[in-house]
Amino acid sequence: MSGAQGPVVRPYGDTTGDGMVQVSFTLPVPHDKRAEGAAVQLANRMGMDPALLVHAKQMGDGFTFFVVYGRVNHLVDLSAVQVVERDFPLLSAKEVNAVVKRRLRRKLSVVGACIGTDAHTVGIDAILNVKGIAGEKGLEYYRELSVTNLGAQVSVPELVEAARAARADAVLVSQVVTQRDAHLHNTREMSAAFREAMPVGRRPLLIVGGPRFDESQAAELGVDRIFGRGTTPGEVASFLVHALVTGRKVGAA
C-alpha cells in the first residue's frame, strides 16, 4: 500500500490524538509483583509505551487477568481499510414477502442450525425465531419464508439431509465458539459436504454467522456470505431475496 491517502486516525483516551488504548489479557501465573511486571513488559512489547497497569486479578489457581492502559504510536489510514460493505438493498418484511410471492411463486425455504459441538443457539434463534432481535422480528415471522430451525449441535451429515428434505434454498449456520478455530474447520467441513452432496445449481445458498468471523473470508470458507456481530433478521432476509430472487446467486461455486 502506498503512503497515507485519506483521513488518518489515532486512538484517544484523555485528549484527542494522545494514542491511549486499553487492552486486557490473561497470563498463566499467580498474581504477584512479578506477574504485574510481566504484564507491563508484554504491553511494552505490543508497542504500548508507557504501559500502565490498571487492573490485575487472580482467576483461579495460577492465572491472572490484567487490564493495561497506555500509549501506542500506530496510525490508521481510513482510506486503506477494507471491509465487506452491504451490497444489497435493505427491504422491509412486507417487501420481502411481496418479492418472494411475485417472483418465486412459492415459499423460500430456509434451514438453520448450530453445527459441530456448538450449543450457542441465541444468535441463530435471534435471526430465525419470531421474537427476533433489536426490535426486528425473525425470519419465522415472514409469511413467504418457510423456516426449519434444527437447533444446537447438529452434525454436518444431519444438516445436509435436513436441507435436502426441506428443499432448502438457503442454509444458515451459526458458529460462536472459536476455540482452536472450530468455527473455521466446521464451516469448511459444511461447505465441502454440500459441494460433495449436491451439484452446482441444486446447492442451497450457504450462509454462516457468528461474532468472531471475518466477513471477508466467505470465498475461502466456501460459503456465499458471512454475517458478523449485530446482524439483524432484516439484513439476512434482504440478502436472501437479493441472492436468490432479484439477483444472481453469489459467492463460492
Ligand code: B12
Ligand atoms: C450465552 C452463552 C452461553 C450459553 C449458551 C446458551 C444458548 N442456548 O445459546 C451456555 C451457558 C450454554 C454457554 C456454554 C458455553 N460457552 Co458460552 N457464552 C455465552 C455468552 C455469554 C453469550 C452468547 C450470546 O448468546 N450472545 C448473544 C447473541 C445474540 O449474539 P451472537 O451469538 O453473536 O449472534 C449474533 C451475531 O453474531 C449473528 N449471528 C450469530 N449466528 C448467526 C448465524 C447466521 C446464519 C447469521 C446470519 C447471523 C448469526 O447474529 C446474531 C444476532 O445479532 C458468550 C459471551 C458473550 N458475551 O458473547 C459466551 C461464550 C460464547 N461462551 C464461551 C465458552 C467457552 C463456552 C463453553 C465452552 C464454556 C464451558 N467451558 O463449558 C460452553 C460451550 C457449550 C457448547 N457446547 O457450545 C466463550 C467462547 C470463547 C471462544 N473463543 O470460542 C464465550 C465468548 C465466553 C468467553 N468470553 O469466554 N455459553
